[in-house]
Amino acid sequence: xxxxxxxxxxxxxLRILELADETGQFCGKLLGDLGADVVKIEPPGGExxxxxxxxxNDIPHPERSLAFWYYNTSKRGITLDLETVDGRxxxxxxxxxxxxxxETFRPGFLASLGLxxxxxxxxxxxxxxxxxxxxxxxxxxxxxxxxxxxxMAAGGEMASSGYDEADVPNAPPIAPGGGNAWHTGCxxxxxAIMGALVYRTVAGRGQYIDASIHEACALTTEAxxxxxxxxGEVLRRQTGRHHAARPTPRTQFRAKDGxxxxxxxxxxxxxxxxxxLADLLDTNGMAGDLRDPKYQDPAxxxxxxxxxxxxxxxxxxxxxxxxxxxxxxxxxxxTWGAVRAPEALLDDSHLHDRGFWKKLExxxxxxxxxxxxxxxxxxxxxxxxxxxxPLIGEHxxxxxxxxxxxxxxxxxxxAENRVI
Amino acid sequence: xxRPRALENIRVVDFSWVRAGPWATRWLGxxxxxxxxxxxxxxxxxxxxxxxxxxxxxxxxNTSGNFNDTNVNKKSLTLNVRSAKGLEVVKRLxxxxxxxxxxxxxxxxxxxxxGYEELRKIKSDIVYVSMSGYGHTGRNHHYTSFGxxxxxxxxxxxxxxxxxxxxxxxxxSYMDDTGGMYGAMxxxxxxxxxxxxxxxxxxxxxxxxASVPLNGxxxxxxxxxxxxxxRAGYPPGNRAHWxxxxxxxxxxxxxxxxxxxxxxHPGEYNDWCAIVCHSDxxxxxxxxxxxxxxxxxxxxxxxxxxxxxxQEELDDGIEAWxxxxxxxxxxxxxxxxxxxxxxxxxxxxxxxxxxxLRHREMYLAMEHPMLGLHKVQNAPxxxxxxxxxxxxxxxxxxxxxxEIVEGLLGYTHEELRAGFADGTFWPAKRVRFPYMEEMLQ
Numbered sequence: 001x002x003x004x005x006x007x008x009x010x011x012x013x014l015r016i017l018e019l020a021d022e023t024g025q026f027c028g029k030l031l032g033d034l035g036a037d038v039v040k041i042e043p044p045g046g047e048x049x050x051x052x053x054x055x056x057n058d059i060p061h062p063e064r065s066l067a068f069w070y071y072n073t074s075k076r077g078i079t080l081d082l083e084t085v086d087g088r089x090x091x092x093x094x095x096x097x098x099x100x101x102x103e104t105f106r107p108g109f110l111a112s113l114g115l116x117x118x119x120x121x122x123x124x125x126x127x128x129x130x131x132x133x134x135x136x137x138x139x140x141x142x143x144x145x146x147x148x149x150x151x152m153a154a155g156g157e158m159a160s161s162g163y164d165e166a167d168v169p170n171a172p173p174i175a176p177g178g179g180n181a182w183h184t185g186c187x188x189x190x191x192a193i194m195g196a197l198v199y200r201t202v203a204g205r206g207q208y209i210d211a212s213i214h215e216a217c218a219l220t221t222e223a224x225x226x227x228x229x230x231x232g233e234v235l236r237r238q239t240g241r242h243h244a245a246r247p248t249p250r251t252q253f254r255a256k257d258g259x260x261x262x263x264x265x266x267x268x269x270x271x272x273x274x275x276x277l278a279d280l281l282d283t284n285g286m287a288g289d290l291r292d293p294k295y296q297d298p299a300x301x302x303x304x305x306x307x308x309x310x311x312x313x314x315x316x317x318x319x320x321x322x323x324x325x326x327x328x329x330x331x332x333x334x335t336w337g338a339v340r341a342p343e344a345l346l347d348d349s350h351l352h353d354r355g356f357w358k359k360l361e362x363x364x365x366x367x368x369x370x371x372x373x374x375x376x377x378x379x380x381x382x383x384x385x386x387x388x389x390p391l392i393g394e395h396x397x398x399x400x401x402x403x404x405x406x407x408x409x410x411x412x413x414x415a416e417n418r419v420i
Numbered sequence: 421x422x423r424p425r426a427l428e429n430i431r432v433v434d435f436s437w438v439r440a441g442p443w444a445t446r447w448l449g450x451x452x453x454x455x456x457x458x459x460x461x462x463x464x465x466x467x468x469x470x471x472x473x474x475x476x477x478x479x480x481x482n483t484s485g486n487f488n489d490t491n492v493n494k495k496s497l498t499l500n501v502r503s504a505k506g507l508e509v510v511k512r513l514x515x516x517x518x519x520x521x522x523x524x525x526x527x528x529x530x531x532x533x534x535g536y537e538e539l540r541k542i543k544s545d546i547v548y549v550s551m552s553g554y555g556h557t558g559r560n561h562h563y564t565s566f567g568x569x570x571x572x573x574x575x576x577x578x579x580x581x582x583x584x585x586x587x588x589x590x591x592x593s594y595m596d597d598t599g600g601m602y603g604a605m606x607x608x609x610x611x612x613x614x615x616x617x618x619x620x621x622x623x624x625x626x627x628x629x630a631s632v633p634l635n636g637x638x639x640x641x642x643x644x645x646x647x648x649x650x651r652a653g654y655p656p657g658n659r660a661h662w663x664x665x666x667x668x669x670x671x672x673x674x675x676x677x678x679x680x681x682x683x684x685h686p687g688e689y690n691d692w693c694a695i696v697c698h699s700d701x702x703x704x705x706x707x708x709x710x711x712x713x714x715x716x717x718x719x720x721x722x723x724x725x726x727x728x729x730x731q732e733e734l735d736d737g738i739e740a741w742x743x744x745x746x747x748x749x750x751x752x753x754x755x756x757x758x759x760x761x762x763x764x765x766x767x768x769x770x771x772x773x774x775x776x777l778r779h780r781e782m783y784l785a786m787e788h789p790m791l792g793l794h795k796v797q798n799a800p801x802x803x804x805x806x807x808x809x810x811x812x813x814x815x816x817x818x819x820x821x822x823e824i825v826e827g828l829l830g831y832t833h834e835e836l837r838a839g840f841a842d843g844t845f846w847p848a849k850r851v852r853f854p855y856m857e858e859m860l861q
Contacts, residue, residue, distance in 0.1 A: 010613035022673065034609060053669030054641045066644055067671070070636035117804075136802070139779035144755045148672050149658055149679060150762040153694035154774070158658075158681065159766045160591030167586060172681045173692055173764050174588040176580035177655050177672050183634055185800075187601040192801040194608035195451045199426040199806050201615035207805035215782055215800030218770050222439065222567075222592035223486040225783075226472045228767035229795050230485025234690070235767070240577065240589040241568065245471075251568065252586060260586060262572035326573065330563040335553075337565065337628075339587055341649045342575035342635040343642040353558035356629065370643040375630035376549075376606050377557065379536075380621025381613050 009035020010381040015098045022049040024104035024132045025071040027186035032074030040075040046392040069389045077390025086419045101129045107137045117208040128196045128206040132189040136212035151181035155217025162237030185213030259322035260339040286316040425452020426806040431517040441523030443600025449493025450808040481817045482790045488814040496815035505844045523551035526561040536622040545620040547610035551603045555626030567593020574631030582657045599627040637671040677727040682739045684747040692764035693750040706759045710741045788813040822859040
């Protein structure tokens with residue numbers, strides 16, 4: 001970074017109040033890393049998902065959850081018990097000067113405290129409130145309990161993912177890992193909030209957003225819904241590749257080092273492609289009979305698809321490490337990729353060129369750690385992690401005293417009474 | 421419709437194709453932006469090949485069901501941007517637009533003479549979102565991707581599967597869907613920033629790079645603790661932990677059991693129900709729901725440590741119960757008792773059975789001139805002031821060329837006809853659709 005004053009992020013100047021657990025905290029991070037001042041409001045003692053591992057050096061502690069660290073960058077943190085009169089009153093004061101409230105409580109909870117949108121907007125007509133919940137604020141499943149796995153089941157992700165019978169007989173449908181039901185809900189919630197913010201720049205008014213994780217997941221299975229709606233087809237699961245109405249050739253091949261390569265070949269097999277494929281396979285002397293002139297005939301290609309894919313492509317990939325196959329193929333215009341474990345990304349030169357990895361200080365530990373960076377480079381208003389995740393109540397003094405004007409004595413009383 | 425729209429008066433020049441880009445602009449359209457999809461039939465990808473054309477219709481540029489769902493709320497302008505005249509037309513369009521969005525590989529727009537430096541000369545505050553596979557900067561910018569490749573190269577594929585088996589991966593292009601989300605998110609964020617500051621910009625989104633931050637906790641486990649994901653028992657299928665492997669968090673939530681998918685009656689392909697207990701109390705409720713069978717009341721299942729240790733037996737016992745009930749029955753009984761359970765749902769289940777999605781009007785029928793009346797997917801959020809809606813079916817190719825060229829850009833009808841004759845608005849030798857002939861009357 002240069003010595004000049006860095007450009008502000010695109011959301012600079014916005015104040016977000018985040019009342020979010022594991023289901024919605026990623027949305028707050030997306031907003032905060034793009035420059036919004038996100039104030040995370042936790043119950044006294046801290047949000048329960050501070051107890052989700054893995055932990056720093058495997059020592060469980062609410063300040064050592066790496067999941068919490070990751071999903072709460074670029075936020076300030078305060079504690080507040082909304083179930084106390086003082087807590088509600090302080091929350092009302094914060095809401096009066098905020099742009100967005102993001103909340104993930106069960107439907108009706110904030111209203112039961114008198115903190116529903118209609119009450120809060122009376123003192124702030126520009127206020128936007130987004131409730132992101134598992135099923136939305138209405139409907140027969142409104143009060144159902146959920147989890148990441150459950151959303152992947154009901155949303156349709158599992159019905160599409162799994163194994164060929166030949167690879168794993170009787171395999172269950174598989175829910176891809178990593179917490180992507182929460183990510184998906186947060187992506188749509190972010191979009192809805194931004195739509196409301198853009199509208200507010202024109203109309204001046206805020207609004208209420210009722211966002212549903214179940215609906216977000218149900219929307220995120222590409223053509224599965226269209227296959228059913230237009231053709232009545234229910235798709236079958238296949239190892240490492242697209243669901244399909246009828247079996248399709250495999251696309252995942254084991255490389256010499258035991259890692260896999262995703263190589264999309266079927267459906268592209270034209271005479272021109274065969275020539276390019278022969279050049280690629282020849283880089284390791286594995287072109288086999290691909291240079292035979294018979295492959296200038298599309299009918300011969302079609303009759304030999306299995307030989308080309310299962311013998312030649314599979315044999316070539318088995319002869320080299322996955323990373324070498326990946327780069328050799330991509331350099332020649334093949335849309336192939338190595339199946340990497342996440343940690344392999346630390347060695348990806350392309351990500352380094354984009355300045356993707358960020359070194360983030362944890363001053364209380366006297367250490368810095370490497371964090372993943374941005375999905376997109378905003379050339380005119382950069383993405384940045386402004387601070388590591390807040391410690392429990394780290395900004396209580398800064399926000400309650402310096403910004404809301406409470407005295408230190410008042411703050412002490414609030415702490416003694418478990419309001420903060 | 422009298423309700424205001426969030427993106428009223430916003431115009432988007434949409435060069436995007438296939439899935440990720442069109443999925444992005446679909447949502448900008450749902451917010452009320454005018455989406456002008458610039459297409460050319462000779463190198464179209466998205467309308468064809470189509471595997472979602474109804475069995476009773478001919479496969480052609482206007483009959484893909486998935487194209488329809490991916491491209492509602494848009495208008496179509498057919499234009500040969502690679503011709504001098506076509507370039508002139510598109511520049512006039514950009515001059516009165518707010519956003520330019522595309523998902524070509526990294527140097528295509530520059531080669532057309534429409535790189536960001538050119539775009540800003542045409543419209544100084546333009547918001548330009550490029551959605552290429554690897555981004556416009558970085559040594560691999562020329563690499564190409566679509567969902568499965570981005571998922572593989574970013575680590576997402578690896579997180580899905582059973583231990584000691586090949587990766588199961590994602591059974592669809594998750595990163596075309598999610599890459600589309602990021603395209604819309606970038607456009608909205610850039611637009612907000614423009615409205616506040618008056619400044620446009622180029623936002624350089626990469627599908628592959630956008631996948632990497634979705635592995636956050638796994639990456640921190642490596643950068644902080646030095647622990648990689650290539651380890652025994654990982655990924656643990658649908659479980660939070662694989663039996664007889666080291667107890668380490670799996671980046672999906674708390675390490676608990678039960679946490680799995682269980683077969684349900686009648687045992688067909690998608691007859692499964694996911695059940696998870698986050699606490700001993702939830703487990704005791706499940707024991708009651710199952711009718712307190714003697715195996716389940718054994719003290720070795722009373723604690724989470726015991727349930728994790730005896731997970732195979734636990735899962736067998738639960739499945740022996742769930743096999744006797746339909747997945748919605750398992751779900752209903754569990755949820756009524758405060759136990760986390762939801763059915764594995766196919767597309768058919770979601771569209772036809774899911775009572776929540778029906779209540780929320782997730783799938784509403786919409787008429788398309790070639791496809792007829794079919795259900796289209798709605799937004800997963802409800803905005804109180806500016807509700808999103810699907811207000812236009814996907815456009816027929818070139819359906820709005822006259823409206824845009826004459827109505828919006830002010831060319832004469834003679835110029836439109838000349839452009840059809842010289843291959844600017846449709847390949848001169850390609851058969852025209854009947855609505856194009858009408859357009860030229």
